[in-house]
Amino acid sequence: MAAYRNYLLVWLALLVLTGATVAISYFELGLWNAGAALFIASVKGTLVALYFMHLRYEVKLVLGFAVFPLFILALLIVGTLMDNLFR
Known part of the structure; x- marks a missing residue:
């Protein structure tokens, strides 16, 4: 319940x-x-x-695999913004 x-x-x-x-x-x-x-x-x-x-109840390794692509996405966005900033 x-x-x-x-x-x-x-x-x-x-x-x-x-x-x-x-x-x-x-x-x-x-x-x-x-x-x-x-x-x-x-x-x-x-x-x-x-x-x-159900990621709340998973082990930390599975949670890491779920969060890692978000980190890569953040790096790509920051890299793109930095490139546009210094043109």
């Missing part, structure tokens, strides 16, 4: 965060609109990965 409660709470959190994403789109925040939407999407993706993909 406790597992269903966790899934229900995560589902409700995902609904609230989806509503927050829609609400943010109506505000004029300039460049911060994309940043806020990406932050909310990251939180939602983390919730999905931890609870619905």
Whole structure:
């Protein structure tokens, strides 16, 4: 019964965060609109990965394999931004 409660709470959190994403789109925040939407999407993706993909209960090695591609993505983004910054 406790597992269903966790899934229900995560589902409700995902609904609230989806509503927050829609609400943010109506505000004029300039460049911060994309940043806020990406932050909310990251939180939602983390919730999905931890609870619905069961990464929360896995050993640290499996969690490392899940996080490593995010590190590589961050390196690629920073490298691209640095290249564009110094042109």
